[in-house]
Amino acid sequence: MKFLRQVATVAAKDLRAELRTKEAINASLAFALMILLLFSYTFDPEQEMMRQISGGLLWIVFAFAGTLTLNRSFARELPNDCLDALIAAPIPGSALFLGKCCASFVLVLAVELVSLPVFGIFYRVHWTGQFPWLFLILLLGTWALTIIGTIFSALTVNIKLREVMLPMLTYPILMPALMSAMRLTTSLVNGQPIPDDDFAWLKMLIGFDVVFTAVSLALIETVLVG
Amino acid sequence: MLNSLFDASVWTSLAAATVAAISSILFLRSRNFLYDSLALAVTEIGLILLAAGIVAGAIAGRLTGHLWWTWDARLTTALVGFLIYAPYLMLRRAVEEPTRRAASAAVVSIFALFDLPIMALAIYWWLARRTAPAPIGVEWTILPVAALGAALAWIRFRKEQDRRSQDAERRTAQEI
Numbered sequence: 206m207k208f209l210r211q212v213a214t215v216a217a218k219d220l221r222a223e224l225r226t227k228e229a230i231n232a233s234l235a236f237a238l239m240i241l242l243l244f245s246y247t248f249d250p251e252q253e254m255m256r257q258i259s260g261g262l263l264w265i266v267f268a269f270a271g272t273l274t275l276n277r278s279f280a281r282e283l284p285n286d287c288l289d290a291l292i293a294a295p296i297p298g299s300a301l302f303l304g305k306c307c308a309s310f311v312l313v314l315a316v317e318l319v320s321l322p323v324f325g326i327f328y329r330v331h332w333t334g335q336f337p338w339l340f341l342i343l344l345l346g347t348w349a350l351t352i353i354g355t356i357f358s359a360l361t362v363n364i365k366l367r368e369v370m371l372p373m374l375t376y377p378i379l380m381p382a383l384m385s386a387m388r389l390t391t392s393l394v395n396g397q398p399i400p401d402d403d404f405a406w407l408k409m410l411i412g413f414d415v416v417f418t419a420v421s422l423a424l425i426e427t428v429l430v431g
Numbered sequence: 432m433l434n435s436l437f438d439a440s441v442w443t444s445l446a447a448a449t450v451a452a453i454s455s456i457l458f459l460r461s462r463n464f465l466y467d468s469l470a471l472a473v474t475e476i477g478l479i480l481l482a483a484g485i486v487a488g489a490i491a492g493r494l495t496g497h498l499w500w501t502w503d504a505r506l507t508t509a510l511v512g513f514l515i516y517a518p519y520l521m522l523r524r525a526v527e528e529p530t531r532r533a534a535s536a537a538v539v540s541i542f543a544l545f546d547l548p549i550m551a552l553a554i555y556w557w558l559a560r561r562t563a564p565a566p567i568g569v570e571w572t573i574l575p576v577a578a579l580g581a582a583l584a585w586i587r588f589r590k591e592q593d594r595r596s597q598d599a600e601r602r603t604a605q606e607i
Contacts, residue, residue: 356542360535364525370518374539377515378546381553388557405556413549420545424538427459431531 211296215304216311222281223312229277230312237270237320241327250328259330260391264383266320268350271313272372275354278309279362288362292429302355302425310351317343325394334396342393345410346386349417353379356421359428385410433491438567439576440484441509445547447477447580448516452544455537464595467533470540471523472588478516480580485509504558505567508551515543515550 223229244262248255282288291301325332332339357374361367376383385406389399399407451470458466488506489499500506519539526532 356538360538361522361525363531364522366521366525370522370525373518373521377511377518378542380511381546381549384553384557409549409553409556416545416549417542420542424541427534428538431528431534 208297208300211300212304212307215291215296215301216307219278219281219305219308220311223308228281229274230316233270233273233312233316234319236273237266237316238323240266240269241320241324245327255328256330256395257391259324259328259394260389261387263321263324263390263394264346264387266324267313267317267347268376268379268383270316270320271347271350272354272375274312274316275309275351275358275375276368276371278305278355279358280367283362298426298429299422301429302359302421305359306351306355309355310347313351314343314347317347330394331396332394335393335398338399339390339393342386342389342407342410345407345414346382346390348414349382349386349410350375350379352414352417352421353382356425356428359425382410382413385413432572433487433494435568435570435572436576437484437488437491437505437509438570439573440480440487441505441567442569442573443577443580444477444481444484444512446577447473447480447584448512448540448544448547451477451540455540458533458537462530464529464533465592467537468588468591468595470537472584472591474516474519474540476580476584476587478513478520479583480576481509481513481516485513502558504555507558508554511550511554512547515546519543 248258248262279288282291292298294301321332324330354371354375357371357378361370361374364370388406389403389410392399392403451474454466454470454473457463458470485506488509492501492503492506493499519536522539523532523536526535
């Protein structure tokens with residue numbers, strides 16, 4: 206119970222800071238809309254092919270825009286040595302990490318929920334038909350993105366090449382989760398239920414979340430303290 | 432022949448990844464830099480062998496099917512494995528403080544090993560619909576390739592140890 210309160214405190218602090226400055230969410234949102242627009246020059250939005258690749262496109266947008274938010278997650282604490290104070294605070298490293306994860310999760314999810322209707326309007330996909338399932342996939346996929354992104358954000362926060370290293374580390378590790386999310390989203394944004402064959406992908410996505418949440422929590426003290 | 436060389440390099444680098452993750456865990460527990468050197472040596476050599484294996488696999492594809500890259504599950508898995516481990520070396524270059532560098536690299540190595548089976552399964556599922564993927568075979572070529580890998584890793588490990596002891600001596604000399 207105490208642990209959960211500590212997590213909530215860190216998450217609330219991060220969200221409050223973000224809502225006041227809006228430094229990450231504005232950039233992330235603008236970037237997401239920009240890529241969505243750019244896709245229309247690459248693919249003909251009227252074509253049937255658009256439906257087959259829609260899930261992949263959406264998750265590319267989410268993953269790229271998400272990294273912008275995740276990059277700020279720990280980098281925000283660098284001025285005034287806030288990071289040292291946070292690490293020295295009387296809370297376990299895992300509470301700090303989960304708090305930061307929850308804050309980033311909310312921000313990334315907000316960007317996704319704004320881009321989704323825009324995507325639907327631009328490319329004429331009927332994403333509302335299976336919304337509860339789609340929302341579940343969004344939750345699971347975004348959690349995978351935030352957990353991997355946050356731990357590598359903590360790992361790279363003190364190095365010079367931070368902005369370069371974070372995507373380099375995140376995307377290859379994240380690939381299985383992105384593949385499942387893309388596969389599952391493709392049928393859902395076209396208003397069809399998940400095909401029976403694809404439930405294995407859902408299990409993989411859940412498994413990915415569980416495994417990497419556990420590994421991250423086990424290693425977070427090493428990441429933070431060195 | 433080329434295909435079996437590819438298989439052998441995949442198995443060898445998989446063994447290298449396992450050794451790297453185990454020595455990373457040992458480093459984190461004992462803080463003995465010997466394990467860090469070992470993890471660095473096997474990861475580097477594993478990556479080199481894997482790169483050579485991917486090239487061999489692509490050439491084999493070109494010779495048999497006249498296509499360099501056919502997105503078959505084995506080659507794609509090997510390539511993604513390469514991409515997972517390449518940032519390990521880049522991260523090591525980017526971090527200057529030795530303990531911090533070793534600990535960060537160890538964390539990446541452990542994450543990468545957990546990711547490998549999930550990634551391989553995902554790619555297998557993804558591509559299984561198009562072509563039935565051939566399993567990665569075990570042939571006689573695995574012996575020379577594994578021996579070569581072990582020898583190179585040993586040389587790299589010794590070199591890294593030498594470099595570190597020289598560094599330590601230089602630092603002591605400066606202090607005096």
